Amino acid sequence: MLEKNYNPKDFEEKIYEKWETSGAFQPDMRSDKDAFSIVIPPPNVTGVLHMGHALDDTLQDILIRYNRMLGKKVLWQPGTDHAGIATQMVVERNLAKEGLTRHDLGREEFVKRVWKWKEQSGGTICRQLRRLGASCDWSRERFTMDEGLSHAVRKIFVSLYKDGLIYKAKKLVNWDPALETAVSDLEVVQKETVGKMYYYKYPLENNPNEFIHIATTRPETMFGDTAVAVSKDNKKLAHLIGQNCIIPIINRVIPIIADDHADPEKGTGAVKITPAHDFNDFEVGKRHNLPMINILNADATLNENTPYAGMTTQEARIKTLETLEQLGLIDKIEDHPMVIPYGDRSGVVIEPYMTDQWFVDAPKLAVEARRAVTDGEMEFVPATYEKTYFEWMNNIQPWCISRQLWWGHQMPIWYGPDDTIFCEENEELAQKEADKHYGKHVELRRETDVLDTWFSSGLWAFSTFGWPEQTQYLKTFYPTSVLVTGFDIIFFWVARMMMMSMYMMKRVPFKKCYIHGLVRDEQGRKMSKSKGNTVDPMETIEKYGADALRFFMAASETQGRDINLSDSRIQGYRNFATKLWNAARFCEMNECYSVKNFDINSAKLAINKWIIAKAKEATEAVTDNLNNYRFSEAANAIYQFTWGTFCDWYIELTKPVFYGENATEIEETRAVAAWVLDRILIVLHPFMPFITAELWNNLTARNIDIIKANWPLTEKINNADKYEIDWAVDFISAIRSLRSAMNLPAAAKLTAYVKSSNEDLALISKQQKMICTLARLETVESLANKEITQDMAQTASHEAVIYIPLKGVIDFDAERARLNKELETLNKNLDGYARKLGNESFVAKAPAAVVAEERRRQTEAMENKARVEEALARIANF
RNA sequence: GGAGAAUUAGCUCAGCCGGUUAGAGCGCUCGCCUCACACGCGAGAGGUCAGCAGUUCGAGUCUGCUAUUCUCCACCA
Numbered sequence: 001m002l003e004k005n006y007n008p009k010d011f012e013e014k015i016y017e018k019w020e021t022s023g024a025f026q027p028d029m030r031s032d033k034d035a036f037s038i039v040i041p042p043p044n045v046t047g048v049l050h051m052g053h054a055l056d057d058t059l060q061d062i063l064i065r066y067n068r069m070l071g072k073k074v075l076w077q078p079g080t081d082h083a084g085i086a087t088q089m090v091v092e093r094n095l096a097k098e099g100l101t102r103h104d105l106g107r108e109e110f111v112k113r114v115w116k117w118k119e120q121s122g123g124t125i126c127r128q129l130r131r132l133g134a135s136c137d138w139s140r141e142r143f144t145m146d147e148g149l150s151h152a153v154r155k156i157f158v159s160l161y162k163d164g165l166i167y168k169a170k171k172l173v174n175w176d177p178a179l180e181t182a183v184s185d186l187e188v189v190q191k192e193t194v195g196k197m198y199y200y201k202y203p204l205e206n207n208p209n210e211f212i213h214i215a216t217t218r219p220e221t222m223f224g225d226t227a228v229a230v231s232k233d234n235k236k237l238a239h240l241i242g243q244n245c246i247i248p249i250i251n252r253v254i255p256i257i258a259d260d261h262a263d264p265e266k267g268t269g270a271v272k273i274t275p276a277h278d279f280n281d282f283e284v285g286k287r288h289n290l291p292m293i294n295i296l297n298a299d300a301t302l303n304e305n306t307p308y309a310g311m312t313t314q315e316a317r318i319k320t321l322e323t324l325e326q327l328g329l330i331d332k333i334e335d336h337p338m339v340i341p342y343g344d345r346s347g348v349v350i351e352p353y354m355t356d357q358w359f360v361d362a363p364k365l366a367v368e369a370r371r372a373v374t375d376g377e378m379e380f381v382p383a384t385y386e387k388t389y390f391e392w393m394n395n396i397q398p399w400c401i402s403r404q405l406w407w408g409h410q411m412p413i414w415y416g417p418d419d420t421i422f423c424e425e426n427e428e429l430a431q432k433e434a435d436k437h438y439g440k441h442v443e444l445r446r447e448t449d450v451l452d453t454w455f456s457s458g459l460w461a462f463s464t465f466g467w468p469e470q471t472q473y474l475k476t477f478y479p480t481s482v483l484v485t486g487f488d489i490i491f492f493w494v495a496r497m498m499m500m501s502m503y504m505m506k507r508v509p510f511k512k513c514y515i516h517g518l519v520r521d522e523q524g525r526k527m528s529k530s531k532g533n534t535v536d537p538m539e540t541i542e543k544y545g546a547d548a549l550r551f552f553m554a555a556s557e558t559q560g561r562d563i564n565l566s567d568s569r570i571q572g573y574r575n576f577a578t579k580l581w582n583a584a585r586f587c588e589m590n591e592c593y594s595v596k597n598f599d600i601n602s603a604k605l606a607i608n609k610w611i612i613a614k615a616k617e618a619t620e621a622v623t624d625n626l627n628n629y630r631f632s633e634a635a636n637a638i639y640q641f642t643w644g645t646f647c648d649w650y651i652e653l654t655k656p657v658f659y660g661e662n663a664t665e666i667e668e669t670r671a672v673a674a675w676v677l678d679r680i681l682i683v684l685h686p687f688m689p690f691i692t693a694e695l696w697n698n699l700t701a702r703n704i705d706i707i708k709a710n711w712p713l714t715e716k717i718n719n720a721d722k723y724e725i726d727w728a729v730d731f732i733s734a735i736r737s738l739r740s741a742m743n744l745p746a747a748a749k750l751t752a753y754v755k756s757s758n759e760d761l762a763l764i765s766k767q768q769k770m771i772c773t774l775a776r777l778e779t780v781e782s783l784a785n786k787e788i789t790q791d792m793a794q795t796a797s798h799e800a801v802i803y804i805p806l807k808g809v810i811d812f813d814a815e816r817a818r819l820n821k822e823l824e825t826l827n828k829n830l831d832g833y834a835r836k837l838g839n840e841s842f843v844a845k846a847p848a849a850v851v852a853e854e855r856r857r858q859t860e861a862m863e864n865k866a867r868v869e870e871a872l873a874r875i876a877n878f
Numbered sequence: 879g880g881a882g883a884a885u886u887a888g889c890u891c892a893g894c895c896g897g898u899u900a901g902a903g904c905g906c907u908c909g910c911c912u913c914a915c916a917c918g919c920g921a922g923a924g925g926u927c928a929g930c931a932g933u934u935c936g937a938g939u940c941u942g943c944u945a946u947u948c949u950c951c952a953c954c955a
Contacts (some may be wrong), residue, residue, distance in 0.1 A: 006917085195954075217954050229955095267955040278954075338954055352954095384882075388950070391881060395951080487950085518949095524890085555903085556891085560883090562949090564890060568904050575917040582915035589914070625894095632892065636902070651914075659913090733921095739909095740921035746910050776912090829899060841935040850897055850936090857898065 002588055002698055006581035008545025012690040015697075016130055024707050025135045027073045029472060036067040037075045037477035039461050039510075040136060041485050041493065045080035045143060046087055046121045049128035051519040051527065051565060052486060054537040058553040059516065059631060060484045061134050065686035066626050067481075068135075069711040075477050077464050078129070078136035080122065082145045084408040084453040085179060085187075085345045091117050091407070107406050107448075114407045128538060133546050133689045135707070140473075142464045144456040145409070152463035153456050154412040154425045156504055161413075161423040165361045165503070166401070168421070172282045173400050175353030177300030178346040181404035182357050184452060185397060186491055188350050190339040197336035198321065199268065200329045202228065205244035205253055212237070212245050212256060213331060215267030217338060218277075219324070220316040222247055223306040224295040227273040229259040229284055234269050249323050250307060259284050276354045294354050313351075358402035358411065358449065362499065366393045369498035378498065378508040381629050382559045385487065385515045392491050399496075401452045408450030415445045458496035461509030483510040486518065487560070514629050517562035524564050535565055547688035548574035554687050555639065557631040576639060577691050580680070583647050584695045587677050590658050591670060593700035598671035600717065605665060606724040606767070607653040608672040613720030614645050615679045619712055622683050638684050646676060649729060656773045674699070682709045727760075727798065728767050734797035735775040738804065741818045742793055742811060749776060753783040753792075756800035764800075790878065794819075794871040799860070801867055812878040819872050826865045833858040 003010070019025060027035075038060050043053060060076065068074040091114050092102055102110040129136065142149060160166040173182040198219045201211035212228055225247055230237045241258045261284050262271045275285025276292040285292055295305050302308045308316040324330050341350040370393045372378050373386055380386045402411065414422045414430040416438060424430040427446070435441050456463070461483075465474040479501075485494065494513055501509035520526055521533040528534065540549050551573040556563040587593070603609055618641035625634035650673070657669045677699070685692040685706055696706040735752060744750070752775070754764060761782050764771060771780055783803060791810045792803040836842050836854055843851055 004915095006915095190951095190953075193954095197955075215955050221954095262955080269955095271955045280953095280955085336954090339952095340954060349954095387882065391951070395880095491951095522890090558892065561891090566890065566904080569890080571917075572903060575915095578917050579915065582918090584914085586914035628894080630894075633894085636892080640902085647915085648919085652919095655913095736920060737922090743909080746912075746920080825899075832899085836936080839935060843935080845935045846897075853898075 002581070002585050002695070004585075006578040006691070008547060008577070008690060009542075011694045012133075012546055013131070015690055015693045016133060019135065019705075019707060020130070020138060022705075023139075024705060025076070025137045026139060027075045027137070027476075029073070029476070031073045034072045035075070035476050035481075036064075036070075036072040037077065037480040038064060038482060038484065039077045039464055039480055040079065040134075041483075041489070042079045042081040042142075042144065042457060042460060043125045044083035044086055045118055045123075045125075046083070046090060047080075047125050049125050049132070049537050051535060051537055053125070053129070054132060054549060055516060055519050055553045055557065055563065056484055056486065057129055057132060057134050058550045059514070059557060061132075061550075061689075062554060062626070062631065062686040063482065063484070064135055065689060065707065066711070068707065069682065069685065069709060070713075071710065073476065075140075075473070076134070076136045077140055077142070077477070077480075078126065078134075078138060079142035079460075079464060080125065080144070081453060081457055082118075082143065082408065084403060084405055084450065085181075085183075087114060087118070088405050088407040089179070089345060102406060110406050131538065131541060131546060133550060135689070140464070144453070144460070144463075148466060149456060149459070149463045150409055151425075152459050152467055153409045153451065155468050156459060156500065157412050157451070157455075158423050158425055159504070160360065165364060166358060166423075167361070168356060168358050170354065170356050171359075172276070172279055172352045172354055173357050174341065175298075175300075175351045175355070176343040176346050176348065177296075177298065177351055178343065178348040179405070180298045182353075182355060182400050182402060183343060183345075183350070184400050184454075187344050188341045189344045190341055193338060193340050195336050195338045195340070197267070197334045199331035199333070200324050201331060202245040202247060202272075202329075204240070205246055208246070211329075212240055212270050213268040214270045214272045216272055217336060218313075218317070219320045220302070220306075220308070220313055221274045221277050221295065222272060222320065223250055223302070223308075224274040224276050224293045225252075225254055225272045226275060226285065226290040226293060227254050227288065228256045229262040229271045229273050230256060230269065231260055231262045231264050232258040233260075234262070234264040237264075237269050240270075248327055248329055249320070257284075257288050257290075259287065277352050279352055282352070292354060296351060296353060298353075300349075300351050313349075357400050358413075359398040360401050360455075362396045362399040365499035365503055366396045366495075368502035369393060369495065372498065372502055372508050378510065379512050381512055381514045385490065385513075385560065388487070388490055389495065392495060396495075399452075401455050402449040403452055404448075405450050408453065409456055410450050411447045413447035415447065417442055454492055454496050457493055458500040459504075461497055461501055462505055467505075478505070479508050480510045482512040482514055484514045484516070487515050488518070490515065515560055516557060517560055519563050519565055521565055522567070524562075527565075540570060544570050544574040545577065545690070547577050547690050550689075551576065551635060551639075551687050554631045555635040559629065576643060577688060579643055579647055580684070580691060581695070583642070583651060584677060584699060586651055587673050588699060590654070590673070592674040592677070593670075595667055595671040595674065598668070598675070600672070600675055600715075601719050603668055603672050603719060605657070605668055605672075606721070606728075607650065607657070607770070608668060609719055609721040610725035611646070611650045611653075611672060611676050612717060613722045614641065614650075615676050616715075616717050616720055617641075618645070619679060619683055623711070623713055626686075635687055638680070638687065642680050642684065646680060649725075650676070652774055653725070653770060656769050660769070679712050681706060682712055685709070724763060724767070727763060728771060731764070731797045731800065731802075732771055732775045734795050734802060735777070735804070738793055738795045738802070738818075739776070742806070742814055744806075746776065749778040750804050750806075751778050752780040753786055753803040753805075754780060754800050755783040755803070760798075760800050788874070790874055794867070796864060796867060799863070812875050815875060816872065819868050823865065823868050823872070826861050826868065830858065830861050830865065833861065 064074055064076045174188050176183050195217050197215055197217055199215045201213045204210045228245055230241055232238055240256045243256050244253050245256055246253055261280055273281045273284050275281045275290050276294045293305055295302055297303045300313055302311050302316045308319055343350050412423060412425060416434050422430040422433050424433060431444060434444055461480055462478050465471055465478055467474055497509045548570050552570045618637055621637035622634045654669050654673060657665050681692040681696050693706050764780055792805050793810060793815055795802050833854060
């Protein structure tokens with residue numbers, strides 16, 4: 001017996017546990033069916049589930065469960081990411097509480113600490129994914145720093161290095177002074193701020209009373225200046241080119257050079273060039289062979305190349321300005337809107353900084369990655385995201401992959417005594433190569449840098465399957481079927497996976513890439529911890545159940561658009577689950593599952609043929625929409641069928657049967673009701689796995705788990721017939737409408753007389769009992785020779801005109817108002833039809849079927865109009 | 879500066895290949911505790927599909943322009 005109330009907490013976790021322990025999420029590797037696979041976007045190992053995951057993983061689980069029910073060999077590969085910077089930061093913060101830094105511990109000890117932290121607080125997110133119902137094959141869970149995945153990292157690194165696609169270079173990079181590491185372009189966020197523009201002047205070398213005026217937002221960098229640039233087209237300043245000027249305070253002489261980087265329209269037209277601390281200046285410096293003077297320490301304090309060693313840039317800026325002021329060199333200071341780069345993790349200002357770093361030749365790798373999308377080997381859904389992808393790929397810069405961190409994959413690079421580089425998969429091999437190279441045994445020094453986190457996640461689509469081993473899983477599931485992820489990591493991850501996979505595997509990592517939007521708060525604002533507007537999915541699940549949250553995500557997901565979280569909608573889907581629960585209880589109470597071996601094609605009752613037809617349509621709609629990644633349409637199709645068709649109509653239609661005495665009819669209706677409910681459970685299962693499983697298990701004994709139930713597509717249904725009940729539904733609705741408009745008490749039993757074709761009358765007489773029950777009529781019969789009287793309210797459904805005597809209680813004003821409104825609508829429509837059909841071009845050019853349909857509507861509306869006018873005339877004097 | 883997207887009911891949004899009277903949920907109004915369900919049932923109100931022009935027999939849907947909003951990328955003189 002089902003509980004009276006739907007209580008997801010009673011069963012959701014239990015059901016999941018049973019699935020997991022029974023291996024229900026594992027693919028049958030002996031099956032010869034098609035494979036379907038997804039690799040999960042690996043969450044940070046120490047992270048917690050947020051609404052973005054809830055969306056992302058719900059969509060994946062829907063696809064996974066759907067394909068599993070289609071009978072495919074399905075694998076959802078789970079795992080987590082070591083998240084280099086993020087994780088190291090957390091552990092360092094914890095250390096700071098003990099008053100320690102990582103340097104106090106030393107590298108080895110620190111890394112041990114991180115592993116310990118991972119053991120302690122890792123795994124939370126995987127437990128939460130289980131709570132959401134994600135049917136991942138946890139027996140295959142991977143971590144980007146597992147031995148196997150680390151091996152893959154080293155192997156591909158060596159390969160890229162030997163192919164000349166990884167190189168070391170001394171370049172300006174984005175430097176995070178808090179973390180003291182380089183970061184990639186993508187890890188820098190630009191923020192609008194109002195800063196100051198400082199105008200001041202440098203004296204000329206051979207005439208200290210003359211000056212060249214410059215403008216800068218960062219005066220403290222002047223100690224790194226190695227030139228001042230002026231455009232040769234700058235008529236006012238060009239004469240200074242070739243002269244030298246003097247950097248005040250330090251009195252260093254630098255040349256005034258000609259370079260088009262100096263825009264005559266901007267600032268003063270003359271730009272100080274600081275090649276070691278500005279990306280543009282760096283290029284200028286290279287063009288003119290300028291010295292590059294580094295003025296910063298790794299923590300962004302000024303170094304001994306400046307007079308203000310040890311000061312922060314802010315302190316140095318103030319000091320510099322004070323000194324310039326004393327020297328009388330400042331022209332003016334203005335407010336200046338500008339953008340300043342911040343580290344997306346550390347939140348501090350990023351400094352362009354000159355260091356030795358390692359780079360991946362992304363522009364070369366991008367060629368194949370781009371081609372694969374151009375040639376349709378990988379398709380974005382929605383397709384418009386390929387523009388974003390191409391835009392970035394076409395302007396791609398070398399990818400800085402080295403990080404001066406301790407947590408991550410240490411680069412497989414060893415240096416010989418003279419800094420010769422040996423890049424091998426392990427130390428032994430490197431040693432062997434080195435010994436060969438030097439002709440004797442030498443001591444090697446390993447590169448201390450680790451790799452950008454995204455380097456290892458770039459391999460995720462094949463490293464998780466055991467690559468470089470040619471495993472059965474790799475052969476079966478690579479390339480994966482689809483990647484589901486947010487647009488915010490197209491560059492970080494999708495693009496990198498494409499590049500790495502095309503390089504190493506020569507095949508795309510996934511055939512499709514489904515991109516979804518962001519989950520925002522109720523007001524459409526981005527959710528963030530600092531704003532305090534985040535909603536914890538676990539709390540939502542606690543409140544409404546995982547199924548309600550999942551269904552909300554699916555029903556809201558319309559190809560790539562952001563989703564505004566809505567408590568009332570989630571609650572609505574919990575109500576939907578309750579509705580289904582109660583419908584199941586109705587079936588249980590009426591012993592629907594007691595009938596065995598009923599052939600669905602032998603159903604004879606009109607209501608049963610009707611619901612079978614509707615169920616078939618709904619299934620096809622869900623299937624079609626899922627095949628095209630239209631999640632909201634798929635969810636809505638099953639929602640509308642379950643609630644609007646099955647509960648609102650079919651269950652009501654079965655009541656006259658169940659409460660009647662015809663055993664054959666009861667038997668048939670029981671069987672069909674059970675059959676339809678089963679279809680609902682199956683088709684709804686990918687969206688709401690828990691309630692569907694709970695009902696599936698409790699309604700009757702089953703020989704198969706719902707997770708592996710066959711998707712009901714292939715069923716042969718050949719006795720579907722919608723006409724009769726569709727007609728009756730409209731007929732009943734018309735009477736209900738009239739009752740409501742005439743303010744008739746719900747309990748009042750009425751008589752209805754109908755004027756219509758013999759077919760309609762036959763249908764009514766056949767469905768007499770059902771119509772009377774649902775429309776609350778005493779009886780419904782043919783108008784025949786009965787006289788139409790003034791106390792009859794009149795309405796119509798299709799061509800049937802319905803008369804209901806109101807025995808003196810008719811409210812003539814209400815009836816007139818109702819009829820007039822109907823008339824108004826009819827007139828409006830008739831105008832439209834007349835206009836269209838009066839248009840010769842329409843009649844000549846539109847398809848015949850469209851024209852015929854238009855004519856039919858016109859005729860019908862004209863008949864209805866005559867009917868309504870007649871009724872109005874009849875009561876005109878009251 | 880470069881690129882992309884959006885504008886439909888009070889609110890949040892669907893609307894696929896152009897073809898009925900443009901849909902849903904929430905909210906609102908009226909009537910109902912009808913033996914599955916008040917987390918419910920029945921019936922309603924509510925829209926110049928941002929504006930203008932164009933293509934077409936026919937435009938919410940296709941094209942162009944305008945207005946407004948948003949997102950991404952680039953940008954420290």
